[in-house]
Every structure is written in C-alpha cells, then in structure tokens.
Amino acid sequence: MGLPQRCGSPFFLTEGVATKKEFSNQGGVKKVLKDKKIMPGVTAVIILIVIAAISISFISGPKEGEYKIPIEPTIAEWSSDQNMGAHLPILDYASDNIVIFHSYFGLFVYNLDSQKLIRSLNLQSIGCADDSCVVSVSKDENTVQLHPGDSESMYVYTISKNNLVKAAYKPMEEPFDGLVSILDVMDFDKIGNYSHNAVIFNNGEFGCLRASEWTVSSLTYVRGDRVHELFKQK
Incomplete structure (x- = not known):
C-alpha cells in the first residue's frame, strides 16, 4: 500500500515535501527550489510557463509602427x-x-x-x-x-x-x-x-x-x- 498523496501541494519533490512552514521560513519559491530537487517534468513545466509569459508580454505590447509621443x-x-x-x-x-x-x-x-x-x-x-x-x-x-x-x-x-x-x-x-x-x-x-x-x-x-x-x-x-x-x- 503506497503512501497517501498530499492534495493541493504546490511542489512534488524527490527528497521530501516542502511544508507550508518550510516554504514560509526559507524564502518562498527560490529557497525551496534551491534546497530541493525537482522532478524533470516539473522543471519543463516551469520553463514553458516562463516562455509563455514572455510571449504574452510581446503580444500585448504596441504593434510595429505604432507610437504616441x-x-x-x-x-x-x-x-x-x-x-x-x-x-x-x-x-x-x-x-x-x-x-x-x-x-x-x-x-x-x-x-x-x-x-x-x-x-x-x-x-x-x-x-x-x-x-x-x-x-x-x-x-x-x-x-x-x-x-x-x-x-x-x-x-x-x-x-x-x-x-x-x-x-x-x-x-x-x-x-x-x-x-x-x-x-x-x-x-x-x-x-x-x-x-x-x-x-x-x-x-x-x-x-x-x-x-x-x-x-x-x-x-x-x-x-x-x-x-x-x-x-x-x-
């Protein structure tokens, strides 16, 4: 019988699970990512999210040739x-x-x-x-x-x-x-x-x-x- 899964946890880690207390005390996302190893699949998802955010910023910006001075x-x-x-x-x-x-x-x-x-x-x-x-x-x-x-x-x-x-x-x-x-x-x-x-x-x-x-x-x-x-x- 496997271990019970944590529902609603923001991270799936190979060496332990980041608790709310640990997440708060250790500096949020940056600290947890530094101290824990993330599964390759999760890393890929994060990269895709960053790329999507950058793409949206370009799309929502001024169109080529448009300006207002x-x-x-x-x-x-x-x-x-x-x-x-x-x-x-x-x-x-x-x-x-x-x-x-x-x-x-x-x-x-x-x-x-x-x-x-x-x-x-x-x-x-x-x-x-x-x-x-x-x-x-x-x-x-x-x-x-x-x-x-x-x-x-x-x-x-x-x-x-x-x-x-x-x-x-x-x-x-x-x-x-x-x-x-x-x-x-x-x-x-x-x-x-x-x-x-x-x-x-x-x-x-x-x-x-x-x-x-x-x-x-x-x-x-x-x-x-x-x-x-x-x-x-x-």
Whole structure:
C-alpha cells in the first residue's frame, strides 16, 4: 500500500515535501527550489510557463509602427491687422455649438454660445501651416487630426483636454462629413469674400466663413442672419 498523496501541494519533490512552514521560513519559491530537487517534468513545466509569459508580454505590447509621443501644445499667434494670406481660412467643422477652422496662422475652435475662441493651436510649430496639411475633425467634434503633406506621421489634438500627440499616420475612422462646396449654397459671383466650403444644417441654413477685407479682425462666421466676429475679443 503506497503512501497517501498530499492534495493541493504546490511542489512534488524527490527528497521530501516542502511544508507550508518550510516554504514560509526559507524564502518562498527560490529557497525551496534551491534546497530541493525537482522532478524533470516539473522543471519543463516551469520553463514553458516562463516562455509563455514572455510571449504574452510581446503580444500585448504596441504593434510595429505604432507610437504616441506627447507634445506640449502652443497657442496660435496673430494680430488684428494681420493679413490672412492668399485665401480665407478653411472651415473644418461647424455645428450648433462650435466652429473649427484653420489657416497658416493657426487652428481655432470658436464657441458659438459664449461667442469666443476657446482653443487655438500653433500649426507652424508642428510643420502643418501650409496648404499640404490635411485637417480632419471627428464627428463628435472633440478630435482634430493634422497630417502634414506626405509625412508618415500625424498630429492628434484633443480639444476637451487640450492634448496633442504625434503618432503614425492612419485615416480617421469617423470623420465629420458635413462639408460642401460653397458653390452648392451660393452663386459664383458672390463667393469672393466667402470660404471655399460650408456646412448645410437640417433647417436649410448653411454656415460659412466670410471676411469684409483681408485682415484677421474682419473674419466672421455666418449662419442664416447671425454673424459672429471670430477675433473680436483680442
């Protein structure tokens, strides 16, 4: 009749069994493994467990080519009498609450309720101040993606957190798709002082940028009969 087996023991040893007291007093696993000889099969199992743990750590880590580098965002710099350049700023997004637009002198977020700029981002500091920079805004109006030219990198700006990161470029999954050409809402002979695109709303109104002259202070956002002076507060 063989000896009774110990149930629930964490080790099977050839020279005695490690008791709970021995395990505690002698430094845990390392001490027991040092003082006792382990059966070859148990050694193999331990090795396989270690290999599996290392494999999981690699699998759960960042995929090749993915990265996110935090960048301290800097506010845009402008003056009231500054020339807006060869064309009006570009309208990127508009809703009942906010308007997002950009030009060479910065990216701007304007709150229609408070009637003031609530965010701005210096685009020259990230190499995204020319026409080759593609700006996309998410449908939830909280994320702006800036892709400079043919670069393999992009910048992702989170409006609510004023957070900016550099990351590997990939198209935005759910971009705002409400922009139309200004020619869809206005006759050609009237578009000289208006932005190239506009947003059409469910009530039939459309919103767009307009300027009476080529200075920053003259830039406005127009929706229906309402006019917002975008740079009035500075």
